Amino acid sequence: MRELKIRKPTLPHDPPPIALAGMNARALREQRFGWALVSPSVFIILALILYPVVYNIYLSFFEFKLTGDNIFVGLRNYVGVITDSEFHLAIRSTLVYVFFSTVGTTLLGLGVALVMNKKFPLRGFVRSLILLPYVAPVISVVFSWQFIFDPVNGIFMDVFHNKLGLFAERFSLIGSPDTAIWVAILFGIWKNFPFTYLMILSRLQAIDETLYEAAEVDGASGWQKFKSITLPEVYFVVSALILLRVIWNFNKFEEVYLLTSNVKVLSVYTYLKAFTGTMDLGQGSTLAVLQFVILIGFILFYVKKVLKW
Amino acid sequence: MVKKKNPLKSFGFFLLILSIVAFSIFPFVQMLSLSLKYQWDWGNPSLIPRKINLEAYKELLNIGQDLKNVPESVLTLLDETPELTSQQRAAILSKYQSTGEVFPFLRYFGNSLLLSLSAALLSVCLAIFGAYSFSRLRYRGRSVIQRGVLFVYMFGGILLLIPLYRLFASMGLLSTPTGTFVGLLVVYMVQTLPVSLYMLGNYFRTVPFSLEEAAMLEGASRMGIIMKIIIPLSASAIATVYIYSFMIAWNEYLFASVFLKNYKMLYTLPIGLKTLFVSKNAIWDRIMSASMLTAVPVMALFMSIQNKITGGMAAGGVKE
Numbered sequence: 001m002r003e004l005k006i007r008k009p010t011l012p013h014d015p016p017p018i019a020l021a022g023m024n025a026r027a028l029r030e031q032r033f034g035w036a037l038v039s040p041s042v043f044i045i046l047a048l049i050l051y052p053v054v055y056n057i058y059l060s061f062f063e064f065k066l067t068g069d070n071i072f073v074g075l076r077n078y079v080g081v082i083t084d085s086e087f088h089l090a091i092r093s094t095l096v097y098v099f100f101s102t103v104g105t106t107l108l109g110l111g112v113a114l115v116m117n118k119k120f121p122l123r124g125f126v127r128s129l130i131l132l133p134y135v136a137p138v139i140s141v142v143f144s145w146q147f148i149f150d151p152v153n154g155i156f157m158d159v160f161h162n163k164l165g166l167f168a169e170r171f172s173l174i175g176s177p178d179t180a181i182w183v184a185i186l187f188g189i190w191k192n193f194p195f196t197y198l199m200i201l202s203r204l205q206a207i208d209e210t211l212y213e214a215a216e217v218d219g220a221s222g223w224q225k226f227k228s229i230t231l232p233e234v235y236f237v238v239s240a241l242i243l244l245r246v247i248w249n250f251n252k253f254e255e256v257y258l259l260t261s262n263v264k265v266l267s268v269y270t271y272l273k274a275f276t277g278t279m280d281l282g283q284g285s286t287l288a289v290l291q292f293v294i295l296i297g298f299i300l301f302y303v304k305k306v307l308k309w
Numbered sequence: 310m311v312k313k314k315n316p317l318k319s320f321g322f323f324l325l326i327l328s329i330v331a332f333s334i335f336p337f338v339q340m341l342s343l344s345l346k347y348q349w350d351w352g353n354p355s356l357i358p359r360k361i362n363l364e365a366y367k368e369l370l371n372i373g374q375d376l377k378n379v380p381e382s383v384l385t386l387l388d389e390t391p392e393l394t395s396q397q398r399a400a401i402l403s404k405y406q407s408t409g410e411v412f413p414f415l416r417y418f419g420n421s422l423l424l425s426l427s428a429a430l431l432s433v434c435l436a437i438f439g440a441y442s443f444s445r446l447r448y449r450g451r452s453v454i455q456r457g458v459l460f461v462y463m464f465g466g467i468l469l470l471i472p473l474y475r476l477f478a479s480m481g482l483l484s485t486p487t488g489t490f491v492g493l494l495v496v497y498m499v500q501t502l503p504v505s506l507y508m509l510g511n512y513f514r515t516v517p518f519s520l521e522e523a524a525m526l527e528g529a530s531r532m533g534i535i536m537k538i539i540i541p542l543s544a545s546a547i548a549t550v551y552i553y554s555f556m557i558a559w560n561e562y563l564f565a566s567v568f569l570k571n572y573k574m575l576y577t578l579p580i581g582l583k584t585l586f587v588s589k590n591a592i593w594d595r596i597m598s599a600s601m602l603t604a605v606p607v608m609a610l611f612m613s614i615q616n617k618i619t620g621g622m623a624a625g626g627v628k629e
Contacts, residue, residue: 291468
């Protein structure tokens, strides 16, 4: 089996590493200049991304009063969140959502990439058409999806109730939490498969054609070619895509919240807790910390076990 | 290699492609169709409207709305008093115009445009220098910065939302409309900055270093090189990154919904649309035409740079 290729960007004519002791004036100037150029970006990222994350951890130990005073409450927010049954429900919906949307997105993306790698008329046009779900703003497509599943006028009920008779009566699929999560998963797959497809396609196009020709000479079937050539070639990109998709879908807010108010994944639950009703910012930040910790735990596990870094 | 084509197989393949395309674009077709239908036509499952209804678009774009609700007597009065300045005329007419109250699409559109254009501009300007720095110059801490940029991918919006809201509120930024606008601008800039840094960094590495060496031998400064060599040579990549950042800002809902809660004047399109949908003014044709008008600029931009941006995304610089 060929070794997996991991493409790493290389620097053309990369200057040699700096020997700190014998650094000449030019290298020193270059170093200063380098820092001067990058420092605004670094400062902004530190101030507006890293500092808020740390501040969020700090906030999770406080209770907020409307007067603006913070009261230190130790782990009370954490106890409150962890013993809350709604939190357990949110974890469950998040896991279901992340698992099925990731599997669906990846499988569909892989399948579409294999199809689009074949030659057919109007291929360029078709390739850009199927990117549209990924590009369109979430807010502009959710209403169309809501209409499709609308109990009165929607086409879904028209097909499955009137034409096929699968359901005894018209009902709102988005209306109840049990069914709404599957609509949200389908929506997530629809919205994100183009990205997966695109990444896999660009890897497929880099596969050496002669590998397939050699396999055909040996009399390999289509499935055998897929299993022993295509799959090993795309293994790395697919597993990296799965990791990214899990991270993104785990943190997903807009695609769920805007489509339906009935699916409370962690991000949505946190948002509702912190910014609606009593605006419990303390428990909100606690939830955000817990969500982050769970995610980091998963990433470490995945990187070790699946990517084997 | 020549293969015999099995007609049944190619027909199956054709069906497969057709169903992929149908799955991808059906919601868009549904959106377009519904935006053009009259209310009595909604229950009709056919995607082709029985009669085309352009009212919703006209209303949103403020076409032909000026005189719609103005009483006849006022119009004649305006005709008979030519000494009125155009400002006074507008003031009189504006009393009768109600469409702006239902859903001031053009204002929301303007807010979104201003925010996205400036956030993307700031982000790209910063990223050009930052990316040049860590793709070309050698210094201590460079690889930490490079990896740190990637680390940012793991933070979801919700993790930053609460602390940034607290910070900006305690700085008093959220108590004035201008401050709120600036705050949101900064948030959008910082959300797109890591992507811009990463994508541009990858691109700058492909610019031949020999060009820079030649310029340096002729006495050009590093700054001069960035301005005269790197930027012109990377113009298309910079445009791509700009549009990508623009799209991220244009689509953002989470921060806008929290920061702009009290400033209806400043609403961006996503939050405006969401508010419209839950209000009593929600009618499908209006919502769908607003959705179309929100999606079209972004989709048109994307199509215009599609070949380049897909290359850029393949290079790994993406964020959701």
